[in-house]
Amino acid sequence: MTIIQPDTPTRTRPGEELDRAALQAYLSDQIPALGAITNIAQFPGGYSNLTYLLTTSNREYILRRPPFGAKDIKGGHDMGREYRVLTILQQSGYKPIPEPVVFCDDESILGCSFYIMERVQGVILRAQTAPKLGIPADVMQQLSLALVDSLVDLHAISLHSTDPTRLGLIQLGKPEGYVQRQVAGWHRRYGAAQTDVIPDMDALARYLTDQLPPDNPNPTLLHNDFKYDNVVLNPDNLPDIRAVLDWEMCTVGDPLMDVGTSLSYWAEPTDDPFRKTFNLTWLPGNLTRQAFAERYAERSGRNIDNLLYYYVFGLFKNAVVIQQIYGRYRKGLTQDPRFAGLLAGVQALARAGVQALEAGLI
Structure with a gap:
């Protein structure tokens, strides 16, 4: 098997550079212990x-900021949250999260809000590169099982603990009417970003509106973007998840919404x-969607009879996200050439949702 190297950044993409002098001045004032910035690089993965x-004189950190041209997407890319x-x-x-360091909402520094967290060293398996690594099927199976189990662990966190440090968890969202708000909200976002008739x-929008499930009486913490490239793995033991990343959309609601998104x-x-x-x-070696669902049901004890609805919602939501990115490209707000063909992606996900409903299968 090819040796799997930790996730590494590359040179910053043209047009997405950070103002190093302004950032250094801010950090020197706010957190002198971070030291002097010696290098800035960019991780190439992701569309959001x-x-x-x-890299500073003391250690390495991760900076997260919204994409350029994203200010017109209301409610999205909330670094503070x-x-x-x-x-x-x-x-x-x-435990499996990076340690947060500082949040900055002064847009005069980088032109947007941003935050900094510690860097967790490890492997992030990305769809574009993982097929070249020759990961054995038995390792992929163990990794897919670990991913499901990690989602179960997240959904098992108590939201009603009397521990004062946990009181903020339930305040991250409003579980009552969560699914209805999500369906309506993503429908509105699609209308705002739509460029073509699909x-x-x-x-899918009609189905999701007409077949709304009742509120889940046992809401949980939701990640809302739980997938392989949002976890950092131990390079010496891939099934070991060192950290879960990308908590921007974390909230409280029906846990099957999280499962449906992962399955999408x-x-x-x-x-x-x-x-x-x-x-x-x-x-080879990964669980099927059905096996993923069955593993989740077995480990969590939750009923998944209506999981098809949540899976279709996940496909619709992902299609809207892609439409938003494509819409920014069509408006000339970003020049990233990866975005030029994304309309076909919106169409592909929508077609997959319709086919799932026709077949009655995830």
Whole structure:
């Protein structure tokens, strides 16, 4: 098997550079212990928030900021909220997260809000590179099981503890009417970002609105973007998850919404090529979507009879996110050439949702 190296950054993409002098002045004033910035690099993965490696005279840190041109997306890319989630999780004793360091809402520094956290060294398996690594099927199976079990562990965190450090958890969201608000909100976002008529998207929106499930009486903490490239793995023992990343959309609500979102990323070998760019779950050894669902049900004790609804919602939500990115590209707010063909991705996910409903299968 190819030796798997820790996740490494590359040169910052043109147009996405950070103002090093302004950042250094801010950090020297706020947290002198961070030391002098000696290098700034960028992690190339992802289409949403931008992630940079700050190397200082003392150690390495991660800086997160919204994508350029994202200010017109109301409610998205909230760096302050992501930082607050990490802080609350840290206080509650949840271990697999990076330590938050500082949040800055002064947009005169970098032109946007941003936050800094510690760097957790390890491997992040990305869909574009993982197939080249030759990971054995038995390792992939153990890794996929670990991912499901980690999601179960997150959903098992008590939201009603009398421990004062946990009181902020339930305040991260409003579980009553959560699914209804999500469906309506993502429908509105699609309308705001829409550039082309896609009948399958309209069909999914109608289904999600007409078939709303009742509120779940046992809400949990939700990550809302739980997938392989949001976990940092131990390079010497891949099933060992060192940290869970990207908490921007963390909230409180129906846990099956989290499961459905994860399954919407979970491409299988027979899925269309676009869906395979989302994740490495189609590689030999991974659980199928159905096996993922059954493992979750077994370990969590939750009823998953209506999981198809949540899976379809996940596909719809991901399609809207892609539409938002494509819409920014069409408006000329970003020049990233990766975004030029994303309309086909919106169409592919919408078609997958319609096919799932026709077949009655996730």
